Amino acid sequence: MIKEIDVKNKKVFVRVDFNIDLDKDGRILSDFRIRATIPTIQFLLKAGANKIILASHLGKPRNKEEELSLRPIAEYLGILLGRKINFLSDCIGDEIKKEIDKAAAGEIFLLENLRFHEEEEKNDDQFAKQLASLADVYVNDAFGVCHRANASVVAITKFLPSYAGLLLEKEIENLDKVKNNFTQSLILILGGVKISTKLPLIKKFYKRSYKILLGGGLANTVLKARGLNIGKSVFESELLSEAKKLDENIITPIDCLVGGSVDDKQARVVGVEGVGENDMILDIGPSSLDSFVDVIKGATTIIWNGPLGYFENAVFAKSTENIIKAISESQAFSVVGGGETLLALEKAKAFDKIGFVSTGGGAMLSYLSGEEMPGLKVLNQ
Numbered sequence: 001m002i003k004e005i006d007v008k009n010k011k012v013f014v015r016v017d018f019n020i021d022l023d024k025d026g027r028i029l030s031d032f033r034i035r036a037t038i039p040t041i042q043f044l045l046k047a048g049a050n051k052i053i054l055a056s057h058l059g060k061p062r063n064k065e066e067e068l069s070l071r072p073i074a075e076y077l078g079i080l081l082g083r084k085i086n087f088l089s090d091c092i093g094d095e096i097k098k099e100i101d102k103a104a105a106g107e108i109f110l111l112e113n114l115r116f117h118e119e120e121e122k123n124d125d126q127f128a129k130q131l132a133s134l135a136d137v138y139v140n141d142a143f144g145v146c147h148r149a150n151a152s153v154v155a156i157t158k159f160l161p162s163y164a165g166l167l168l169e170k171e172i173e174n175l176d177k178v179k180n181n182f183t184q185s186l187i188l189i190l191g192g193v194k195i196s197t198k199l200p201l202i203k204k205f206y207k208r209s210y211k212i213l214l215g216g217g218l219a220n221t222v223l224k225a226r227g228l229n230i231g232k233s234v235f236e237s238e239l240l241s242e243a244k245k246l247d248e249n250i251i252t253p254i255d256c257l258v259g260g261s262v263d264d265k266q267a268r269v270v271g272v273e274g275v276g277e278n279d280m281i282l283d284i285g286p287s288s289l290d291s292f293v294d295v296i297k298g299a300t301t302i303i304w305n306g307p308l309g310y311f312e313n314a315v316f317a318k319s320t321e322n323i324i325k326a327i328s329e330s331q332a333f334s335v336v337g338g339g340e341t342l343l344a345l346e347k348a349k350a351f352d353k354i355g356f357v358s359t360g361g362g363a364m365l366s367y368l369s370g371e372e373m374p375g376l377k378v379l380n381q
């Protein structure tokens, strides 16, 4: 915990998760993950840290693509903090080290995308050692990437005293409230494209017969596994036999909104047994929505990850919008996470109506499923 350490006059390396959505012109679509790190930065400044060195990955670069540079994020963070953020064009090397060392005390730096070096994802010791050489102390404030054994998350802790940042602490504190909550009125709402990423969580809660509401592409896989025609809708063929094993505890849509493509200007409502060969299921239907909302009304704890329809198109956004409304109006403690889910919350301006919004997507699913998270394990040690 950083509150317990003395960072005065020390250079602090802070791993943050600025892996955010940018549009094709480099505009920031959701600044939630950036804003979430501000308490740790301000805490370190107040505690007299000599330099704060922020580092993150962005996307999955193959060749140092310009659009995956963190430069625009440095500018944006500077606006949020009301002070200059020094952007450095690499994350390791003598030049970078010199730049940091010669700057005045109290300066903040943001390093270039860590994944511009393939060693980052290989959890490479030498690369981690070079990162560590920039600082005296390591702080992990990147909950969103703690499920990855990356050099800046795991290997770096071999070379520096390592602590959890304030955001990381807050994530664990709030996720623990639902992770270890075994009341029958806990519900899980899962959407998004892939059932594969959510299966461990489904299995964990399935055993305890909580209500699990499925929408999005996930539900398509289950519907298909049950022998229903889903037309041209997305689904995961390799997960059909797993999906077949899921029965009455899993609540799937009874009707849906279909179109011929994601860009359609109009939707048709059909029962799940009436989907045609050329239809794409792009949202859950009105009757399903009503029953999902009824389940939400009876819940005391809600976990939600993944939109229920193709909400980027307003025609197919209705269920996601109404689920946000129902969660906002509910008295239940709610935990919401996932990149697309956050975009939907942003659109609905509903952040402050949710019990806890997690900065983690895959990390939230992994933590709640009880999987071991490499980034947390090294800090506990």
Ligand code: 3PG
Pocket: 017, 019, 059, 060, 144, 145, 148, 339, 360, 361, 362, 363
């Ligand atoms: C996320 O967005 O979930 C984290 O930043 C991890 O990103 P990754 O899935 O590209 O490793």
